[in-house]
Amino acid sequence: MAESKPFPAPPGGSGTNEAQQKRKNVGTACSACKTRKLKCSGISPCTNCIKDNVECTFDASADKRRRGALKRKVNQLEEKEELLIQLVSTLRESGTRRTIQLLNLIRSNASPSEIQLYIDTQLKSELEQTPELIEVCNEIQRFEPMGSRSWRRILDAQRAFVEPLFRVPAAPWTTVTADDEFVSHLISLWFTWVHPFYYWIDRELFLRDMQSGSLDSKFCSPFLVNAILADACAYSDSLESDAQGARFYNEAKRLLDKEEGRITLATAQGLGVLWICASMTRKDRHGWIHQSQLAYAVQDLFPSITPPKDVDGEALDLVRAANVTIWGLSNIAMKASLIKPPRKIRLPPITHDPDTDLWVPYPTESEKLQAHTLCTFRALCSLNEIAYDITYPHFHGEVSSSETEKTDELQRRLREWQSELPPCLKKRDAIEVPHNGQSDHRLFHMMPKSHQEACLSSARSISQLMRLHRSAWGVERMPQGTSQPINIALLVLLERLDVPENRDAFINLSIAAKAASRRWSSSKAALDRVRTRAIIHGLHLPTETDSLFADFGKRPENEPSDEFPFPMADTIEISDGEGSDM
Known part of the structure; x- marks a missing residue:
């Protein structure tokens, strides 16, 4: 007997409802369902979360349906327009004193939310006490200012996507992220805003080895990469930059522990980056540890700059890179009189290569400028030799009348140093690139x-x-x-x-x-x-x-002092060795 088939459900019956329910698309799933890759009902709390008794959260911004996305975009634009109108009216109608305060806050690169908070908490009550200003604000809000549209277009253009300066892979260097684009962005930031000022890494050799992806490289290592990425996160505009930086920092520390005291060129370079990063983020105890490790790492590195005769190829690259590293790390250690300057090591020669030594203020699109990196580096090295002679007696409690009498001689050396600067560093009315002013900063800071x-x-x-x-x-x-x-x-x-x-x-x-x-x-x-x-x-x-000082409260009594951002340590005097001509 043939198997009977059920009749189709009549119109309006449960079969139709089930079919419609199956055809219904959910715009976005909750976080829990996304994590477990489950089908979400799309209603908070969803069926799965109720069943498993877990928190059900939806990210509205993840809903890509046209109507919802457009509504959110309109709301965001309305908020920005409201802030702009309020900002224009405040600047137009406030007294000169308040206007200057607001302008200075804007000049300090305050975010829109910070500007809005300042207007609401510091200026709004003052404006509301003046009926004439209320009327002006009402009049402004009755029409849509065309200028705001132009301003938004300008801001949007400035925020347009800019290609990273350097393309590098995330793997095998870090396990924190697999995003090559993000890692390339951070590396580009670091080599733009940190490397020219703290020059102890040969950029070309580092990038070459990082792009190769070989863990046997001499000029790149997972520890060094993660230290750089941790430091670079401070320059990122990501809302999670602090958390991202902490993850890279912890990964760098883990990798450093795996070294078990073994010192390579990349290890010494990474310790310098990690020390700076810890100091700038007020990880004082970590800073003390990295500082001591750095001092002994540089001491172990010193034999690397005395190569055998007729050295060439990668061995020669290693000698030159080690030379730069020792000088560069000595420069930053001058702030705590940590490492004696390696006086018998020759400084890298000054070269002006208009094709390779270029600087651009990434991620802003701008013309490329000649960087004068080695000019600045040599000037800082020479200045810090003088700085060491100035600061050493003070750090070691050896100041005497005879030391005090040397003040005139030290001032003479400083003036002589300034007069011997190359022409590219002598311009006082303009700075070609930011790090050209670095030597002046330190000169002003250390002059007796x-x-x-x-x-x-x-x-x-x-x-x-x-x-x-x-x-x-x-x-x-x-x-x-x-x-x-x-x-x-x-x-x-x-x-x-x-x-x-x-x-x-x-x-x-x-x-x-x-x-x-x-x-x-x-x-x-x-x-x-x-x-x-x-x-x-x-x-x-x-x-x-x-x-600029409005959001500072009373400092807690147990909060650490920041009188000196780089912790103190004993001076490590490096054996001068035979020196190097590299």
């Missing part, structure tokens, strides 16, 4: 001072250098090495704000310090220290800086 006015003059000069930097590249990104001169200059200027030129310099440096405080916790603590010192000594900060 016999009078307060000399200190104030140096602080004003640092302010002028930062003004040039801001006019050329803004303050959205700046070298890590500029933060310490800025902070010290602010403390110097704080004592004489009654002088107009000191006041102007203080305002300008406060803008730069505020921008740096958004990227590094050490810079934020240093800026807070300026405010705290002003309160303790009864000094009044310029009203133009109110917006």
Whole structure:
């Protein structure tokens, strides 16, 4: 007997409902279903989460359906337009004092949400007390300003995707991410904003080996790569940059432990990066450990720069790279008199290669500029030899009358150093690339001072250098090495704000310090220290800086001090050896 088949369900019956239910598409799944790759009902809480008794969360931004996406886009644009209207009205109608405060906050690269918060908390009550201003705001809101559309187009163009300067793979160098694009972006950031200022890695050799993907490379290692990626995250605009940096940092520490004390060129270079990263993020205990490790790593590295005769090929590359590494790490260690300058090692020769030695302010699209990297590096090395002679007695408690009498000789050496700078570093009215001003920062910071006015003059000069930097590249990104001169200059200027030129310099440096405080916790603590010192000594900060210090509260009593961002350690004197001609 033939098997009977069920009749189709009548119209409107349960069969139709089931078919319609099956055809219904869900715009997005909840986080739990995505993780477990389950079909989600699309309603919060979803069926699976109710069944498994887990939290059910939906990411509305992940819903790519046209209507929902358009609605969110409209809401975002309306919020931006509202902020722009409020900003324009505030600038137009506020008094000069409030306008300058708001402009200085904007100049410090404040985010739209930070600007909105300042207007709401600091300016809104003042505006609402003036009926005329309320009427002006109402009039502005009755029409749609065409200027805001143009402004948005300009901002969108500036945020357009820019190709990374250097293409490198994520694997096998890091397990934190498999995203080649993201790793290439961070590497490009680091070699733009850190490497020219802290020059102890041969960029071309590092990139060559990283692109090869070979773990047997001499100039690249997983430890070095993760240390660089951790440090570079501070320059990323990602909302998760802090968390990403922490993950790379922890991975670098894990890989360093696996080295078990074995020192290679890449290990020494990575320790330098890790020390800087720990110092800028106020990981003080880690900084002390990395500092000591760095000192002994450089000592172990020193024999690498005395090659046998007739060396060539990769062995010659290793000698040259080790030479640069020892000098570069000695330069940063000068801040704590950690490593004695390797006086018998010859400095790399100055070359002006217009085709390879180029700099561009990535990720901003701009013309390529000649970097003068080796010019700056040699100048810093020569300056730090003098700095070592200045600071060593103070760090080791050996200052005597005879040392004090050497002040004139040290000042003569500093003036001689400045007069012998190459032409590309002598321009005082312009800076071709940011790191060209680095040697001036350090000169002003280390000149022996016999009078307060000399200190104030140096602080004003640092302010002028930062003004040039801001006019050329803004303050959205700046070298890590500029933060310490800025902070010290602010403390110097704080004592004489009654002088107009000191006041102007203080305002300008406060803008730069505020921008740096958004990227590094050490810079934020240093800026807070300026405010705290002003309160303790009864000094009044310029009203133009109110917006820059508005979000600082009272420092907790148990919060660590940031008087010196690089921890102290004993000096390691490197055996001079025979020297090298490389």
